[in-house]
Amino acid sequence: MSAVKYSRQREAIKRFLTSRRDHPTADMVYCAVRSEFPHISLGTVYRNLALLAEQGEIARLRLGDGVDRFDPDVSPHHHFICSQCGAVRDLALGQYAAAIDGLSGKRIDGSLVRGSVAYCYGICAECLGQEKG
Amino acid sequence: MSAVKYSRQREAIKRFLTSRRDHPTADMVYCAVRSEFPHISLGTVYRNLALLAEQGEIARLRLGDGVDRFDPDVSPHHHFICSQCGAVRDLALGQYAAAIDGLSGKRIDGSLVRGSVAYCYGICAECLGQEKG
DNA sequence: AAGTAAATTAGGAATGATTCTTGATTTTGA
DNA sequence: TCAAAATCAAGAATCATTCCTAATTTACTT
Numbered sequence: 274m275s276a277v278k279y280s281r282q283r284e285a286i287k288r289f290l291t292s293r294r295d296h297p298t299a300d301m302v303y304c305a306v307r308s309e310f311p312h313i314s315l316g317t318v319y320r321n322l323a324l325l326a327e328q329g330e331i332a333r334l335r336l337g338d339g340v341d342r343f344d345p346d347v348s349p350h351h352h353f354i355c356s357q358c359g360a361v362r363d364l365a366l367g368q369y370a371a372a373i374d375g376l377s378g379k380r381i382d383g384s385l386v387r388g389s390v391a392y393c394y395g396i397c398a399e400c401l402g403q404e405k406g
Numbered sequence: 407m408s409a410v411k412y413s414r415q416r417e418a419i420k421r422f423l424t425s426r427r428d429h430p431t432a433d434m435v436y437c438a439v440r441s442e443f444p445h446i447s448l449g450t451v452y453r454n455l456a457l458l459a460e461q462g463e464i465a466r467l468r469l470g471d472g473v474d475r476f477d478p479d480v481s482p483h484h485h486f487i488c489s490q491c492g493a494v495r496d497l498a499l500g501q502y503a504a505a506i507d508g509l510s511g512k513r514i515d516g517s518l519v520r521g522s523v524a525y526c527y528g529i530c531a532e533c534l535g536q537e538k539g
Numbered sequence: 540a541a542g543t544a545a546a547t548t549a550g551g552a553a554t555g556a557t558t559c560t561t562g563a564t565t566t567t568g569a
Numbered sequence: 570t571c572a573a574a575a576t577c578a579a580g581a582a583t584c585a586t587t588c589c590t591a592a593t594t595t596a597c598t599t
Contacts, residue, residue, distance in 0.1 A: 279576095281565090362517075
């Protein structure tokens with residue numbers, strides 16, 4: 274019903290996100306985009322991230338740490354989240370997750386599977402290196 | 407450091423949860439336990455659910471819908487969440503998820519995997535039955 | 540059974556991420 | 570240039586969850 278119009282703010286948000294591989298949160302996007310739009314509001318950032326995600330231009334990640342993260346890479350891949358520092362990075366799971374990903378479109382116990390979520394958590398290489406020695 | 411003492415409230419919370427297979431939220435537990443403890447506070451419910459989860463007596467489910475759910479079944483299994491009605495039910499994924507579950511304890515790209523999260527979403531049988539016909 | 544230190548509770552305030560509301564500003568097509 | 574529709578900034582509102590404090594329970598010890 275509602276046509277999507279261009280906005281400079283949305284372009285800046287998309288541009289910033291595309292330049293990152295660290296899966297920023299809405300607040301990280303907000304802080305970054307403020308250098309270009311000092312008066313942009315957090316609500317605008319949230320609304321545009323939601324819109325971009327709806328349109329499939331970016332992906333919204335819910336990794337259970339209470340904050341949504343956003344990913345410019347919408348190709349099918351998985352993530353690893355460090356329980357210690359919170360860093361999120363891409364994970365090449367390949368065959369490990371292929372099985373569960375392949376359930377989309379199938380029926381299980383009468384329910385129609387539309388998609389799946391799979392990710393790993395633990396301690397990242399950086400945090401491991403700082404433990405004790 | 408702090409010894410865990412018995413509390414009637416915690417026992418009631420555990421007892422209620424054990425009687426359920428629908429993965430209640432903290433608020434659902436709160437409402438239910440109030441019939442036995444009319445003055446119990448929501449904070450008490452949250453604190454005890456967290457304590458029970460920490461002790462491994464129950465499992466905390468984070469299925470990305472913004473609310474934590476709790477499961478008396480701590481054996482390894484997976485879940486399906488209906489995008490329409492929000493219902494959560496057990497899913498017998500077996501071999502489908504075995505691969506990703508098996509990553510625990512392994513190293514990937516230098517990171518130590520402690521665990522994984524995997525679940526499916528879609529439309530449950532009940533909601534499918536009510537669509538149109 | 541009384542005494543007491545430590546854990547737990549009720550109640551409510553505080554937090555934090557996200558969404559909503561409103562009047563002003565931009566965008567877009569005619 | 571005009572006007573309708575979408576978007577914006579600013580801040581209030583929401584909602585799940587956590588934190589704080591004084592009063593109550595629990596679990597020893599005698």
